[in-house]
Amino acid sequence: MRRILLSTAKIMISAALLYLALRKVDLSELFSRFTVTSLFWIGVAIAVAFLQIFVGVLRWRQISAVCGAPLELSRAMRYNVIGSFFNQTLPSAIGGDAVRLWLVARAGAGWRAATYSIFVDRAIGLIALAVLIVASLPWSYTLITDPHGRSALLLIDLVALAGGLGFLIFGALKWPWLKTWWGTHHIHACAVIANRVIFSGTRGPIVAILSVLVHVLAVVIAWCVVRSIAAPVRFSDVFLLVPPVMLITMMPISIAGWGVREATMSLAFGFAGLAANEGVNVSLLFGAVYFIVGAVGGLVWILSAEKAAQGSAPIGVPE
Numbered sequence: 001m002r003r004i005l006l007s008t009a010k011i012m013i014s015a016a017l018l019y020l021a022l023r024k025v026d027l028s029e030l031f032s033r034f035t036v037t038s039l040f041w042i043g044v045a046i047a048v049a050f051l052q053i054f055v056g057v058l059r060w061r062q063i064s065a066v067c068g069a070p071l072e073l074s075r076a077m078r079y080n081v082i083g084s085f086f087n088q089t090l091p092s093a094i095g096g097d098a099v100r101l102w103l104v105a106r107a108g109a110g111w112r113a114a115t116y117s118i119f120v121d122r123a124i125g126l127i128a129l130a131v132l133i134v135a136s137l138p139w140s141y142t143l144i145t146d147p148h149g150r151s152a153l154l155l156i157d158l159v160a161l162a163g164g165l166g167f168l169i170f171g172a173l174k175w176p177w178l179k180t181w182w183g184t185h186h187i188h189a190c191a192v193i194a195n196r197v198i199f200s201g202t203r204g205p206i207v208a209i210l211s212v213l214v215h216v217l218a219v220v221i222a223w224c225v226v227r228s229i230a231a232p233v234r235f236s237d238v239f240l241l242v243p244p245v246m247l248i249t250m251m252p253i254s255i256a257g258w259g260v261r262e263a264t265m266s267l268a269f270g271f272a273g274l275a276a277n278e279g280v281n282v283s284l285l286f287g288a289v290y291f292i293v294g295a296v297g298g299l300v301w302i303l304s305a306e307k308a309a310q311g312s313a314p315i316g317v318p319e
Contacts, residue, residue: 017259021266024277025284033229041228045221045289052217053080053293056125059210062203063124064117066193069109078300079103085297088256088290095256097122103306112186119190124198126250127164128211133157133243140240149271153244160247171195215243225285231278233269238282241268245283256294258287 057076064071071079082103083096097118104114133140134157144150171191178188198204222242226233245264249257262283269279301307 014254014259017254017263021259021262021280021283024266025280026277030229030281030284038228041224042285042289045224045228046292048217048221048224049289049293050081052214052221053077053084055210055213055217056080056121059124059207059214060117060121062207062210063121063193063197064104064109064113066197066203067113067117067120069104069113069117071104075107078304081293081297082301082304082306083297084290085294085301088294088297106306115186116190116193120194120197123164123167123190123194124207125211125214126160126247127168127198128208129215129243129247129250130157130160130164132212132215133247134161136240136243139236140244143237143240143273144271145273146271149267152271156244156247167191168195168198215246218242218246221289222282222286225282225289228285229281231282233274233278233282237272237274241265241272241279244268256287256290261287 054077057073057080060080061071061073061076064076079100080096083100085096086099087096101111101114101118104117105111109117133153137154137157140153141150144153168191170188171194173188178184197207219239219242223235223238226238245261245268248264249261251260254260262280265279265283265286266276267279269282270276
């Protein structure tokens with residue numbers, strides 16, 4: 001019942017925010033801007049989205065190897081593509097992570113190693129996103145002149161950055177009691193692994209580059225969407241506005257970020273002096289690109305060996 005209520009709440013949040021955002025959009029005007037060139041740019045966006053998944057796979061393999069859950073490239077790619085489907089269908093922006101965890105654990109890595117690899121991968125991605133936003137703040141402040149927009153951007157990023165740095169500092173603590181409590185034991189273990197990955201002389205630079213590239217590719221996808229409808233938005237605007245929106249969309253309070261992303265993008269465009277309705281247009285098409293990618297992931301899931309064997313072998317009890 002608790003899960004049903006939580007899912008219902010997320011559906012209502014997505015529906016309400018989408019309704020408020022769509023009030024600013026003339027859908028007939030948006031569709032009238034579609035041409036053959038638009039389809040080309042949407043196709044490029046979809047291709048870049050798959051490239052983004054592949055880059056994420058390369059990072060995940062680096063992290064999972066340290067967690068004791070090594071993955072072959074093809075298997076990791078299949079799991080991430082399948083995860084993109086469940087990100088679109090489960091009532092959470094992190095639903096795909098839960099499915100990836102289940103698949104890795106079922107493949108023989110065990111629940112502990114699988115959970116650690118997913119959790120650390122997500123944490124490092126969040127830290128990289130916060131650092132990227134901090135690094136671009138001087139230019140963001142030039143673009144965003146509204147004091148409320150500046151304050152909101154700074155607050156959101158500082159909270160994310162503080163959480164990420166706090167997580168890493170937590171992993172550096174040597175207090176024995178951290179390993180005696182169940183909750184602190186596992187979180188501390190994940191933080192230790194994150195430190196080991198980030199500050200490794202060999203894996204650290206690779207993971208850092210891949211993490212930043214994942215977020216840059218999200219900007220490129222948004223830029224392709226902008227080009228598809230010939231919106232009067234520069235690439236620099238997209239580069240500065242999309243990462244903060246993605247950071248907010250990571251909050252698991254809606255279905256696949258729908259509603260939250262549109263409302264936030266509308267506000268971000270408005271704070272930057274751009275047309276708020278164009279922010280909603282870009283967000284809708286941005287979400288549509290990931291929906292199409294998720295649909296491909298659904299097909300991969302239906303045809304996968306994991307789907308065929310999902311009830312034939314025991315998985316075990318989580319540690």
